[in-house]
Amino acid sequence: MTDAPIAPTWAAPTAVDPLDATVEVPGSKSLTNRLLVLAALADGPGTLHGALRSRDADLMIAGLRALGSEITEGETPSTLHVTPGAKPVTEADIDCGLAGTVMRFLPPVAALGAGPVRFDGDPTARVRPMGPVLAALHALGITVTGPDGGLPAHLPFTIAGTGSVRGGAVDVDASASSQFVSGLLLAAARFEQGLTLRHIGTTLPSLPHIEMTVATLREAGVTVDDSRDGMWRVEPGPIAAREVRVEPDLSNAAPFLAAALVTGGTVRIPGWPGETTQPGALLPDLLGRMGGTAHLADGVLSVTGTGDVYGVDLDLQAAGELAPTFAALATLADSPTRLRGIAHLRGHETDRLAALAREITRLGGQAEETRDGLVITPRPLHAGTFRTYEDHRMATSGALIGLRVHGVEVEDIGTTAKTMPEFPSMWQRMLGAAT
Numbered sequence: 220m221t222d223a224p225i226a227p228t229w230a231a232p233t234a235v236d237p238l239d240a241t242v243e244v245p246g247s248k249s250l251t252n253r254l255l256v257l258a259a260l261a262d263g264p265g266t267l268h269g270a271l272r273s274r275d276a277d278l279m280i281a282g283l284r285a286l287g288s289e290i291t292e293g294e295t296p297s298t299l300h301v302t303p304g305a306k307p308v309t310e311a312d313i314d315c316g317l318a319g320t321v322m323r324f325l326p327p328v329a330a331l332g333a334g335p336v337r338f339d340g341d342p343t344a345r346v347r348p349m350g351p352v353l354a355a356l357h358a359l360g361i362t363v364t365g366p367d368g369g370l371p372a373h374l375p376f377t378i379a380g381t382g383s384v385r386g387g388a389v390d391v392d393a394s395a396s397s398q399f400v401s402g403l404l405l406a407a408a409r410f411e412q413g414l415t416l417r418h419i420g421t422t423l424p425s426l427p428h429i430e431m432t433v434a435t436l437r438e439a440g441v442t443v444d445d446s447r448d449g450m451w452r453v454e455p456g457p458i459a460a461r462e463v464r465v466e467p468d469l470s471n472a473a474p475f476l477a478a479a480l481v482t483g484g485t486v487r488i489p490g491w492p493g494e495t496t497q498p499g500a501l502l503p504d505l506l507g508r509m510g511g512t513a514h515l516a517d518g519v520l521s522v523t524g525t526g527d528v529y530g531v532d533l534d535l536q537a538a539g540e541l542a543p544t545f546a547a548l549a550t551l552a553d554s555p556t557r558l559r560g561i562a563h564l565r566g567h568e569t570d571r572l573a574a575l576a577r578e579i580t581r582l583g584g585q586a587e588e589t590r591d592g593l594v595i596t597p598r599p600l601h602a603g604t605f606r607t608y609e610d611h612r613m614a615t616s617g618a619l620i621g622l623r624v625h626g627v628e629v630e631d632i633g634t635t636a637k638t639m640p641e642f643p644s645m646w647q648r649m650l651g652a653a654t
């Protein structure tokens with residue numbers, strides 16, 4: 220993390236009036252990329268409706284095409300038709316960009332193919348943890364090599380697919396990312412012996428995302444036993460080809476809903492599922508603790524704020540991707556906030572604990588890193604540049620602070636294209652609705 224020259228900035232708009240806005244958020248990144256993988260491993264052609272189109276989703280599409288699937292758009296870009304195994308593949312190159320889902324979900328799929336598959340990504344992706352998932356593939360008999368010929372812990376690497384994976388039992392320390400578990404489980408029904416996976420670390424982040432993996436597998440007809448804590452058994456068998464609809468991305472709804480608290484006013488998100496495995500399901504409760512009132516009726520979640528934000532003590536282990544939004548809210552609260560359970564954010568798009576502490580401090584705030592989170596003490600904030608370190612959620616956090624603090628310039632707002640390319644216009648429209 221340096222003071223290197225920064226990318227062009229975006230003047231975050233301040234809110235003059237309480238909000239009264241309805242915001243349609245695009246499809247869930249996590250569901251889109253799981254459903255794409257399952258469709259590419261399925262026993263026939265399938266279709267996704269309401270899929271996310273963003274950098275992460277498009278990298279997943281490109282990766283699955285490189286591994287032999289045909290993926291075409293339907294009547295809109297968010298309708299995707301997937302035909303598994305449409306073309307033979309003898310070797311492939313996969314660009315993971317900065318997408319955790321691509322770098323963790325595709326290596327097990329590549330292991331099922333015949334021939335070498337080379338994985339790389341953005342320079343910043345080369346520090347994201349990969350070791351446990353690659354070690355697990357190695358333990359299952361797959362040859363994985365890094366640039367020095369040994370078993371790598373990061374991008375870049377090559378998976379030597381042989382056309383089949385034996386499967387069996389494997390231990391994985393998933394304390395750095397739940398995606399190590401999800402990636403292996405998603406492909407496991409196609410392993411000859413299926414997979415019994417045991418988590419051997421002390422903490423396990425993002426449990427809802429693992430439950431999402433299990434739920435999507437079951438919906439595709441795969442038998443999964445998750446009755447023991449920290450252990451999963453996926454039986455070998457076909458993955459059913461299906462026509463599915465992707466839920467809106469509830470984590471991407473977070474900064475919009477939080478804006479209701481910051482400005483006083485109401486923000487509504489249509490298409491809010493009554494039941495979901497997305498960690499954004501926690502938002503009504505979490506925002507309620509910080510001063511909002513949430514109400515779900517007819518599939519529309521409404522959050523209303525008063526303009527007063529309360530400091531809280533939040534364990535976000537289950538929903539780490541919401542932490543940047545809550546850190547931004549905490550800077551505008553009436554008392555200190557502690558965010559805990561999120562040590563694994565150090566391996567996200569950037570070291571989010573360091574990045575948040577640094578950028579909040581740069582605007583005159585007070586934020587300290589702890590072993591597993593942040594303590595944020597509200598202080599009067601001033602104008603300045605909010606650097607984003609290629610992290611979409613840093614960018615939306617800067618925008619949130621800018622609603623109340625004049626003169627916040629968010630570096631590289633385009634980084635929101637990772638999961639929400641329309642963010643700047645959606646944000647502007649939300650504010651426009653207030654005037």
Ligand SMILES: O=C(O)C1=C[C@@H](OP(=O)(O)O)[C@@H](O)[C@H](O)C1
Pocket residue numbers: 248249250319320395396397398401424425428539540563
């Ligand atoms: O499986 C998924 O779709 C995700 C799991 C989580 O990863 P970590 O467990 O690495 O936090 C989450 O933060 C990420 O945004 C998406």
Ligand SMILES: C=C(OP(=O)(O)O)C(=O)O
Pocket residue numbers: 317318319320540567568612638
């Ligand atoms: C951690 C995140 O992404 P990724 O899927 O790249 O891990 C995120 O979107 O907050």
